Amino acid sequence: MEIYVVYDSEAGHTEALANAIAEGAKSAADANVHLHHVSEADPRDLADMDAIIWGCPGHFGTISSGLKAWIDKLGPLWARGQLVGKVGAAFCTTATVHGGIEMTLWNLITPMLHNGMIIVGLPGNVLENVLYGSYYGVGVTCPVEVSEDAPMNMPTDSDLALGRVLGRRVADITRKFVS
Ligand SMILES: Cc1cc2nc3c(=O)[nH]c(=O)nc-3n(C[C@H](O)[C@H](O)[C@H](O)COP(=O)(O)O)c2cc1C
Numbered sequence: 694m695e696i697y698v699v700y701d702s703e704a705g706h707t708e709a710l711a712n713a714i715a716e717g718a719k720s721a722a723d724a725n726v727h728l729h730h731v732s733e734a735d736p737r738d739l740a741d742m743d744a745i746i747w748g749c750p751g752h753f754g755t756i757s758s759g760l761k762a763w764i765d766k767l768g769p770l771w772a773r774g775q776l777v778g779k780v781g782a783a784f785c786t787t788a789t790v791h792g793g794i795e796m797t798l799w800n801l802i803t804p805m806l807h808n809g810m811i812i813v814g815l816p817g818n819v820l821e822n823v824l825y826g827s828y829y830g831v832g833v834t835c836p837v838e839v840s841e842d843a844p845m846n847m848p849t850d851s852d853l854a855l856g857r858v859l860g861r862r863v864a865d866i867t868r869k870f871v872s
Contacts, residue, residue: 694871696864697727697742699734701749701759706786706835706847713853714746714784714831717860724864731759736766740775744867745810746860747801748784748830754793755800764804777809780867782859783830786848794832802829811870813863821854831855 696718700711708730715728727738731749739745749760756764770776783801787794802812814829815822822828833852838845848856 694723694743694864694867695725695727695741696744696746696860696867697729697739698746698860699729699731699760699763700747700784701731701757701763703750704845706845707748707750707784709848710784710786710831710833710852710856711748713848713856714748714860717857717862718746718864720857720861721864721868723868726860731763734763736763736770739767739770739779742779743871744780744782744863745776745805746782746784746863749797749801751785751787751793751797751832754796756797767804767808771808774809776805778870779808779810780813780863780870781805781810782813782863784856784859785830785832786835787832788835788837790834792834794827794834795829798827798829798832813859813866815855815859815862819858819862821851821858825851826855831859
């Protein structure tokens with residue numbers, strides 16, 4: 694099965710989470726995972742995918758303009774119904790816990806629904822999620838550094854574990870549709 698992971702990221706926080714999601718998806722032996730920064734991703738490639746996972750930093754409570762501009766190139770695929778029935782999932786990073794994680798995840802999911810995709814979140818029986826996560830995908834907080842000299846606050850091991858679980862879950866659910 695073909696799984697596409699596309700992300701926007703300015704300083705690498707969301708990229709680290711995207712890497713963990715791709716790693717989780719790749720842990721399924723039958724998954725062929727395509728991981729791309731949005732600047733090098735071709736929307737036309739989505740037609741050949743079985744599952745699509747996209748994510749970005751939350752910018753003012755919603756999708757970053759970089760990823761939104763890319764999503765807005767999906768009109769021709771939408772018009773031909775080429776994404777209908779594909780599995781989708783979303784992820785994001787923000788700087789604060791109450792800085793719009795859920796709104797950003799919902800805004801990422803909305804265009805998937807408009808394209809007829811089947812959304813996969815994380816349920817409460819996933820251990821990593823019940824302790825810490827979100828039901829709408831993976832949204833994690835990387836707090837702003839206390840000073841310019843401080844090391845960057847990247848996603849924690851728990852954050853990355855959630856990412857791996859989402860990637861694997863997408864692969865396991867997609868398999869039920871493609872086999
Ligand atoms: C223009 C802009 C708007 C942002 N808006 C928010 C916000 O509304 N809430 C929040 O918690 N963080 C906000 N942030 C912080 C980023 O979401 C956060 O630092 C994120 O982890 C950056 O990920 P990246 O390194 O992958 O770009 C904003 C950052 C920028 C540049």
